[in-house]
Amino acid sequence: MSKSMQTLWSKNVSISKGELHCSGISASALASEFKTPTFFLDEDDFRSRAQTWNIELSKAFGPQAGRVYYAAKAFICVEVARWIADLGIGIDVCTGGELAVALKGGVKAENIEVHGNNKSIEEIEQAVAAGVGAIVMDSLFEIERVAAAANSAGKVQRVLLRLTPGIEAHTHESIATAHEDVKFGFSIASGAAWQAIMETKKHASLELRGFHSHIGSQIFETEPFAIAAERLIELLAKYNEEFDQQLPELDLGGGYGIAYVDGETEIHAADVLGELANQVKQVCAKYSLDVPNISIEPGRAIVGPSMFTLYTVGTTKVVTLENGASRNYVSVDGVMSDNLRTSLYGAEYTAIIANRESTAKKIATRIVGKHCETGDIVIKDIDFASDVTPGDLLATPATGAYGRSMATNYNHISRPPVVAIKDGKARVILRRESIEDLLRLDI
Numbered sequence: 001m002s003k004s005m006q007t008l009w010s011k012n013v014s015i016s017k018g019e020l021h022c023s024g025i026s027a028s029a030l031a032s033e034f035k036t037p038t039f040f041l042d043e044d045d046f047r048s049r050a051q052t053w054n055i056e057l058s059k060a061f062g063p064q065a066g067r068v069y070y071a072a073k074a075f076i077c078v079e080v081a082r083w084i085a086d087l088g089i090g091i092d093v094c095t096g097g098e099l100a101v102a103l104k105g106g107v108k109a110e111n112i113e114v115h116g117n118n119k120s121i122e123e124i125e126q127a128v129a130a131g132v133g134a135i136v137m138d139s140l141f142e143i144e145r146v147a148a149a150a151n152s153a154g155k156v157q158r159v160l161l162r163l164t165p166g167i168e169a170h171t172h173e174s175i176a177t178a179h180e181d182v183k184f185g186f187s188i189a190s191g192a193a194w195q196a197i198m199e200t201k202k203h204a205s206l207e208l209r210g211f212h213s214h215i216g217s218q219i220f221e222t223e224p225f226a227i228a229a230e231r232l233i234e235l236l237a238k239y240n241e242e243f244d245q246q247l248p249e250l251d252l253g254g255g256y257g258i259a260y261v262d263g264e265t266e267i268h269a270a271d272v273l274g275e276l277a278n279q280v281k282q283v284c285a286k287y288s289l290d291v292p293n294i295s296i297e298p299g300r301a302i303v304g305p306s307m308f309t310l311y312t313v314g315t316t317k318v319v320t321l322e323n324g325a326s327r328n329y330v331s332v333d334g335v336m337s338d339n340l341r342t343s344l345y346g347a348e349y350t351a352i353i354a355n356r357e358s359t360a361k362k363i364a365t366r367i368v369g370k371h372c373e374t375g376d377i378v379i380k381d382i383d384f385a386s387d388v389t390p391g392d393l394l395a396t397p398a399t400g401a402y403g404r405s406m407a408t409n410y411n412h413i414s415r416p417p418v419v420a421i422k423d424g425k426a427r428v429i430l431r432r433e434s435i436e437d438l439l440r441l442d443i
């Protein structure tokens with residue numbers, strides 16, 4: 001494996017005698033014990049990435065470091081929630097389902113922040129009853145709903161307002177979230193944010209702690225994060241001027257980009273948080289504000305590179321294209337049901353033959369799944385070993401974020417398991433769905 005390829009895999013993945021190993025266990029042994037497709041999660045890698053973001057946030061902001069809230073939407077199950085609880089970091093949930101998993105995993109309610117642009121009343125009531133650290137409010141309706149839920153529970157709920165700082169982040173349009181024409185948040189520029197502040201302040205059952213923004217996902221530049229922070233701080237300054245009181249918290253969201261294919265590099269916590277801290281301190285000084293507590297919500301950057309997917313090749317087929325060239329279609333045993341990202345966002349992945357070495361010539365190849373549509377693709381164009389054959393194992397790195405969490409039962413395929421690997425031992429932490437699971441809903 002080349003050095004740049006190594007950066008795509010979790011830290012305990014290695015190639016030995018041509019075969020992929022994770023923490024010393026061979027791909028063939030993993031496939032024979034757990035079957036395929038399966039997600040393998042390198043536990044040490046996950047923990048150390050989570051810790052790195054936590055440590056770098058503290059280094060960058062010192063006593064003003066708020067919390068790292070791991071974004072559950074990237075991937076969560078009860079065991080991973082236990083790791084989060086164990087690491088003492090927070091968790092960002094955006095549905096009642098994610099909240100239930102976080103609580104079941106033992107994450108303290110005060111370390112949970114609740115998101116969502118259309119939380120149901122039931123979800124709001126559950127969050128208030130659980131005693132979550134903060135609810136991030138996203139609409140005027142929601143301000144009323146959270147206030148009413150807190151009021152009837154006899155509580156004062158800590159809240160943040162999700163704001164739209166008006167930034168065009170350079171990423172796929174489906175995952176950019178801070179420009180004006182978007183369903184999330186209150187626009188700063190249009191005055192909606194100020195109106196939301198005034199509405200929130202009317203309710204004795206709400207304690208406004210500060211502002212939140214999340215500018216998008218899979219972002220590599222620091223500048224858009226810094227601009228968002230600046231716009232939020234400007235509003236803090238306006239609030240301070242108006243009410244002679246400073247709000248204590250800002251949450252700057254997640255979105256830090258990772259490498260998926262050879263040649264890409266992830267954004268490093270130390271770099272982005274260091275630059276962000278400089279900017280925050282400068283802008284606060286400009287407005288004579290104390291630096292607020294700064295929190296962040298990385299999801300992809302923690303779990304993305306910690307997992308890889310193992311598939312088994314079922315068929316190969318060489319087709320002749322209109323221009324006379326040819327393409328090898330390699331079909332594996334999943335894809336749209338375990339990785340929607342290529343078909344949804346045109347995401348790029350790479351793969352290797354995981355069970356053996358191949359020195360065969362590389363030919364134009366498309367790696368596809370077993371679902372009934374042409375868009376069922378994990379890798380659209382790759383030069384891949386021409387001798388790949390049924391029974392070979394293929395491994396795709398960096399599938400931890402938005403892979404299993406967006407898995408579907410399309411074509412009544414059961415969703416794959418997640419197997420955690422640590423110290424040479426592999427164990428199922430989320431089991432494979434069975435046909436019985438699929439039939440259970442039919443009446």
Ligand code: LLP
Pocket residue numbers: 071073074092115175214216217218253254255256297298299300301341345401402
């Ligand atoms: N905080 C909030 C409020 C979010 O909406 C998100 C992601 C995050 C944090 C975490 O962002 P991350 O650090 O993971 O980039 N399914 C898409 C990504 C959607 C992201 C939605 N929100 C994908 O597969 O690329």
